[in-house]
Amino acid sequence: MVHTPMLDGRKWTQYTETGERMDELIFGHPRLL
Known part of the structure:
Protein backbone atom coordinates (compact mmCIF):
# COMPACT_ATOMS: atom_id res chain seq x y z
CA MET A 1 0.00 0.00 0.00
CA VAL A 2 1.58 3.23 -1.18
CA HIS A 3 -0.11 6.50 -0.30
CA THR A 4 1.10 10.04 -0.89
CA PRO A 5 -0.30 12.55 1.63
CA MET A 6 1.25 15.48 -0.23
CA LEU A 7 -0.44 14.56 -3.52
CA ASP A 8 -3.68 13.39 -1.95
CA GLY A 9 -4.65 15.38 1.14
CA ARG A 10 -8.09 13.78 1.33
CA LYS A 11 -6.74 10.29 2.05
CA GLY A 28 6.72 6.76 9.08
CA HIS A 29 5.94 10.19 10.52
CA PRO A 30 3.02 12.05 12.17
CA ARG A 31 0.61 14.16 10.13
CA LEU A 32 2.27 17.20 8.54
CA LEU A 33 -0.98 18.85 7.49
Missing part, protein backbone atom coordinates in the same frame (compact mmCIF):
# COMPACT_ATOMS: atom_id res chain seq x y z
CA TRP A 12 -4.30 11.82 4.54
CA THR A 13 -7.13 13.43 6.53
CA GLN A 14 -9.04 10.15 6.49
CA TYR A 15 -6.07 8.31 8.01
CA THR A 16 -5.62 10.96 10.69
CA GLU A 17 -9.29 10.63 11.60
CA THR A 18 -9.09 6.84 11.87
CA GLY A 19 -5.91 7.02 13.93
CA GLU A 20 -2.73 9.10 14.01
CA ARG A 21 -0.72 6.01 14.94
CA MET A 22 -1.96 4.31 11.78
CA ASP A 23 -0.42 6.90 9.44
CA GLU A 24 2.80 6.81 11.48
CA LEU A 25 3.19 3.13 10.59
CA ILE A 26 2.34 3.74 6.93
CA PHE A 27 4.16 7.02 6.28
